[in-house]
Amino acid sequence: MPGLPLSLGITLFYVGLIVVLPLAALVFKAASLGPEDYWRIVSSARAVASYRVTVLSAFVATIFNLLFGLALAWVLVRYEFPGKRFVDAIVDLPFALPTAVAGIALTTLFAPNGWFGSILGEIGIKVAYTPLGIMIAMAFTSLPFVVRTVQPVLEDLDPALEEAAQTLGGTDTSIFSRVILPLLVPALLAGVSLSFARSLGEFGAIIFIAGNQPMSTEITALLAFIRLEEYDYQAAAAIASVLLITAFVMLAVTNLLQSRALRYTVRN
Amino acid sequence: MKRLILIGAALAAILAGPANAQSPNKLLNASYDVARELFVSVNEAYAAQHAGVTIDQSHAGTSRQARAIAEGLEADVVTFNQVTDIDFLVKNGFVSEDWQKDFANQSSPFYSLPSFLVRTGNPKNIKDWSDLVRDDVQVIFPNPKTSGNARYTYLAATAYAREAFGNDEAKVKEFIDKLFDNVPVFDTGGRAATTTFVEREIGDVLITFEAETRGIAKEFGEDKFEVVTPSVSLLAEFPVAIVDRVVDKRGSRDLAKSYLDFLYTPEGQKIAAEHGHRVNDETVAAEFKDQFPEVRLVTVEDVFGGWDKVQEEHFAAGGLLDQIYGER
Amino acid sequence: MTAPARNRPPRVGDSPAVRRTLITAVLAIGAVLVLAPLVVILTQAFSLGFSYFAETITAPDTRHAILLTVLTALIAVPVNTVFGIAAAWAITKFDFPGRRLLLIVAEIPFSISPIVAGVAYLFVYGLQGLFGQALQDADIKILFALPGIVLASMFVTAPFVARELIPLMQAQGRDLEEAATSLGASGWRTFFSVTLPNIRWALLYGVVLCNARVMGEFGAVSVVSGNIRGQTNTLPLHVELLYHDYNTVGAFAAASILTVLAIFTIIAKVLLERQGAGRGGRPALAAPNAIPAEKPQ
Numbered sequence: 001m002p003g004l005p006l007s008l009g010i011t012l013f014y015v016g017l018i019v020v021l022p023l024a025a026l027v028f029k030a031a032s033l034g035p036e037d038y039w040r041i042v043s044s045a046r047a048v049a050s051y052r053v054t055v056l057s058a059f060v061a062t063i064f065n066l067l068f069g070l071a072l073a074w075v076l077v078r079y080e081f082p083g084k085r086f087v088d089a090i091v092d093l094p095f096a097l098p099t100a101v102a103g104i105a106l107t108t109l110f111a112p113n114g115w116f117g118s119i120l121g122e123i124g125i126k127v128a129y130t131p132l133g134i135m136i137a138m139a140f141t142s143l144p145f146v147v148r149t150v151q152p153v154l155e156d157l158d159p160a161l162e163e164a165a166q167t168l169g170g171t172d173t174s175i176f177s178r179v180i181l182p183l184l185v186p187a188l189l190a191g192v193s194l195s196f197a198r199s200l201g202e203f204g205a206i207i208f209i210a211g212n213q214p215m216s217t218e219i220t221a222l223l224a225f226i227r228l229e230e231y232d233y234q235a236a237a238a239i240a241s242v243l244l245i246t247a248f249v250m251l252a253v254t255n256l257l258q259s260r261a262l263r264y265t266v267r268n
Numbered sequence: 269m270k271r272l273i274l275i276g277a278a279l280a281a282i283l284a285g286p287a288n289a290q291s292p293n294k295l296l297n298a299s300y301d302v303a304r305e306l307f308v309s310v311n312e313a314y315a316a317q318h319a320g321v322t323i324d325q326s327h328a329g330t331s332r333q334a335r336a337i338a339e340g341l342e343a344d345v346v347t348f349n350q351v352t353d354i355d356f357l358v359k360n361g362f363v364s365e366d367w368q369k370d371f372a373n374q375s376s377p378f379y380s381l382p383s384f385l386v387r388t389g390n391p392k393n394i395k396d397w398s399d400l401v402r403d404d405v406q407v408i409f410p411n412p413k414t415s416g417n418a419r420y421t422y423l424a425a426t427a428y429a430r431e432a433f434g435n436d437e438a439k440v441k442e443f444i445d446k447l448f449d450n451v452p453v454f455d456t457g458g459r460a461a462t463t464t465f466v467e468r469e470i471g472d473v474l475i476t477f478e479a480e481t482r483g484i485a486k487e488f489g490e491d492k493f494e495v496v497t498p499s500v501s502l503l504a505e506f507p508v509a510i511v512d513r514v515v516d517k518r519g520s521r522d523l524a525k526s527y528l529d530f531l532y533t534p535e536g537q538k539i540a541a542e543h544g545h546r547v548n549d550e551t552v553a554a555e556f557k558d559q560f561p562e563v564r565l566v567t568v569e570d571v572f573g574g575w576d577k578v579q580e581e582h583f584a585a586g587g588l589l590d591q592i593y594g595e596r
Numbered sequence: 597m598t599a600p601a602r603n604r605p606p607r608v609g610d611s612p613a614v615r616r617t618l619i620t621a622v623l624a625i626g627a628v629l630v631l632a633p634l635v636v637i638l639t640q641a642f643s644l645g646f647s648y649f650a651e652t653i654t655a656p657d658t659r660h661a662i663l664l665t666v667l668t669a670l671i672a673v674p675v676n677t678v679f680g681i682a683a684a685w686a687i688t689k690f691d692f693p694g695r696r697l698l699l700i701v702a703e704i705p706f707s708i709s710p711i712v713a714g715v716a717y718l719f720v721y722g723l724q725g726l727f728g729q730a731l732q733d734a735d736i737k738i739l740f741a742l743p744g745i746v747l748a749s750m751f752v753t754a755p756f757v758a759r760e761l762i763p764l765m766q767a768q769g770r771d772l773e774e775a776a777t778s779l780g781a782s783g784w785r786t787f788f789s790v791t792l793p794n795i796r797w798a799l800l801y802g803v804v805l806c807n808a809r810v811m812g813e814f815g816a817v818s819v820v821s822g823n824i825r826g827q828t829n830t831l832p833l834h835v836e837l838l839y840h841d842y843n844t845v846g847a848f849a850a851a852s853i854l855t856v857l858a859i860f861t862i863i864a865k866v867l868l869e870r871q872g873a874g875r876g877g878r879p880a881l882a883a884p885n886a887i888p889a890e891k892p893q
Contacts, residue, residue, distance in 0.1 A: 001773055002783030004690050010682035014675075015702050018750050022716035023704070025726050029719045046593060068625055075622045078607070079615055087623070089866050093630050095805075096858035096865075098812025100832045101851040104839055105633035108640065111468040115636070116628065129453045129470065140629055162608050172608045180608060201709040204814035204832075211453040212411065214593040218454075221709040221815075226456070228715060228819075229331045229414040231356060232585060233724060240712045247707040251700060254707075296824060304841055326824045327837075339722035340732060341740040341822045459840035467844055487842050 029237035041238045050220040058199035061138035069146025077154040099204030107209045129211035138199035149191035197250035298333040298343035301457040306543040330416045344524045350416035367509040376505035377531035378545040382424045383478035384496040392472045397428040401446040408471035410461040417458040424502035427571045479544035503565040640848035652849040661834035672749040680757025688765040714819025740822030748816040760802030801873035808861040
């Protein structure tokens with residue numbers, strides 16, 4: 001078949017120029033620090049606190065998305081109700097809406113004087129400018145992942161499986177947890193890992209709603225940004241490289257889960 | 269697809285053209301975050317006097333601006349709120365070493381000071397720096413690491429504490445620790461902090477330049493906020509400089525000089541005063557006297573021994589500020 | 597979407613109580629988390645009346661921001677599309693060592709914070725970076741000008757088109773193209789008359805998603821733009837600028853333009869999905885590893 005030199009040439013040139021070159025420059029800059037300084041910067045108390053708040057918030061947001069995404073996918077596949085197509089379409093809004101816009105909209109809603117913030121404030125829950133705000137921003141921006149990975153699997157689920165389980169006397173709960181859920185696990189895992197990766201990388205939506213307090217509501221991407229503002233290029237590169245490595249690891253995990261999920265579907 | 273690319277290229281040429289061309293009727297002024305309205309007025313007035321001249325504006329935290337210039341942002345002039353950030357440009361060879369001699373008053377056409385803005389009626393009864401460390405008070409100012417505005421706040425609070433505690437460093441540090449404990453949100457720039465205080469209604473007192481506190485009161489209604497001037501504050505200079513490397517390349521030195529000179533003319537001074545800045549021009553200063561309450565101002569040189577020392581002791585990585593963050 | 601057929605025994609979760617609870621809960625949470633932001637943007641944008649809204653979005657700086665955003669998309673999206681097609685062709689029609697690695701590298705922009713992308717570009721084209729001095733000497737402006745914004749946008753959207761195409765072309769196999777070439781068709785002819793008709797909806801789908809992301813990118817562009825009013829402010833940056841200009845309503849007005857764009861994207865997506873694009877269980881804007889995601893029939 002013709003076209004290999006041209007298509008591969010374009011591909012390698014583009015990937016090289018647009019993706020590899022900048023990332024290499026970043027790694028190069030971070031590497032110029034030497035191992036000791038590098039370690040000192042990436043393991044400083046403030047950096048560690050930023051990893052903690054980022055990972056913890058991403059974790060909570062992902063758990064929420066796991067539950068909500070599963071419920072939403074279930075409702076969209078199994079039930080008929082007015083406005084269902086609208087709901088199905090609007091699930092993708094968080095992907096289509098620019099994150100900065102999402103950020104100011106969520107902040108306006110959840111600030112102490114916002115629609116939700118004022119109600120929550122009365123029962124003593126603060127959202128904006130606390131880790132809870134970061135979680136909501138993350139949950140919003142990664143909302144569609146679980147829904148969109150689970151939905152097709154749920155659609156293709158063979159009704160005969162459930163019928164068989166029902167004739168064997170299974171209750172709804174037991175059939176769901178012992179027959180249906182295991183079939184969804186690979187898709188759930190794939191969706192969850194995507195959702196988690198996306199949450200770790202989110203920036204635009206979060207800086208508006210997080211309080212940006214060092215040690216408590218400062219996410220890692222912001223810390224890299226702040227180091228840059230302080231003219232500390234190497235430290236910025238070092239912290240950014242931590243984000244880069246995390247992204248690599250997440251990608252590898254996603255790949256692994258995906259290929260396992262695939263093996264699973266093929267076997268069925 | 270090809271047609272799209274062609275149209276795109278044509279549009280690109282239109283857009284990028286004027287910025288790249290050698291066009292000495294155009295200046296880029298890189299300025300600090302809260303100076304937006306000020307320079308809208310200044311640029312209008314200047315353009316009215318100099319037909320055909322356009323002044324482009326870029327606003328952000330001054331560290332970010334200085335960094336952007338060092339990375340290639342072609343700003344002809346800088347109008348900052350901080351000597352340190354111009355010194356950074358000096359170190360990188362963008363601004364000549366004796367820039368402070370280029371214009372009067374050490375190249376600072378006007379000045380201001382960190383001042384307080386409280387909600388109307390002053391419900392928490394905030395009068396001075398000592399009130400800011402009370403347990404029931406929430407204070408808003410941006411992150412001193414990224415905002416020149418907040419660096420003045422931090423230094424003014426330190427200067428106050430040094431006077432109050434007779435230079436007992438442990439007590440000064442405790443005071444600053446408490447102050448930072450009372451900050452619920454750390455925004456990266458002065459404007460974001462204003463938004464937090466005004467729009468989000470968070471915090472009891474906003475600390476920012478006096479000029480900004482007046483602007484806010486004007487913008488959002490004098491009935492919603494009150495300006496409180498503390499007993500002592502820090503002189504905040506607003507240094508301006510010509511970016512030599514850029515003007516030499518673009519051939520815009522004369523225009524840049526005329527633009528910065530304009531800030532010192534009575535008209536320029538008046539605009540600055542109207543936007544809440546204290547000015548050195550005596551006639552203009554007299555005219556706006558009622559707006560500016562008496563306040564005792566100390567300087568960075570007097571209290572801290574100069575900006576170099578401040579940078580090294582307080583703001584550098586591992587400095588006093590990092591120690592305060594580290595403990596929180 | 598498979599509607600539950602009538603005359604079938606009730607399936608799991610079909611009892612009215614479960615049904616009602618789940619639907620109510622999901623709709624309530626969805627309304628709070630997804631619908632409310634949409635509503636708040638639009639109500640805030642018009643909170644000072646339509647004339648103020650019109651004034652904001654026709655102000656010179658806003659107009660310029662819109663123009664710049666469109667221009668960026670006009671450059672970044674076609675280039676990305678060419679790359680996407682080339683990458684999909686190379687990866688699905690040939691076997692060569694390192695295919696998988698190439699895919700993973702091309703996917704990095706998905707899971708990386710856009711801030712990291714922006715910072716990385718500084719280290720390449722900034723004066724302190726690898727080529728900064730050389731570019732300055734040659735008087736070529738990349739950062740703080742259109743090229744920088746376009747490059748950063750291309751980075752964040754690099755995999756968008758490719759990964760819509762790869763699974764589809766993988767599933768379609770190589771038989772048709774091989775037949776065409778063995779009958780003497782040239783490579784280009786084969787592509788245009790055999791491959792393209794089969795992938796056009798997926799291609800369009802990828803282009804729509806890529807375009808939405810390019811126009812909405814904030815973090816990466818924010819680092820490389822220089823924030824010059826009326827010059828290097830894209831629409832998302834302009835939203836932030838107005839937001840900090842004491843002009844919240846204006847910010848929401850500008851944001852509402854982007855929101856309308858998002859709604860159009862969703863409509864386009866729904867329409868394209870009816871044509872069969874974007875199926876196969878991959879989430880819209882960020883699927884994982886693209887190679888085998890299509891299920892064998």
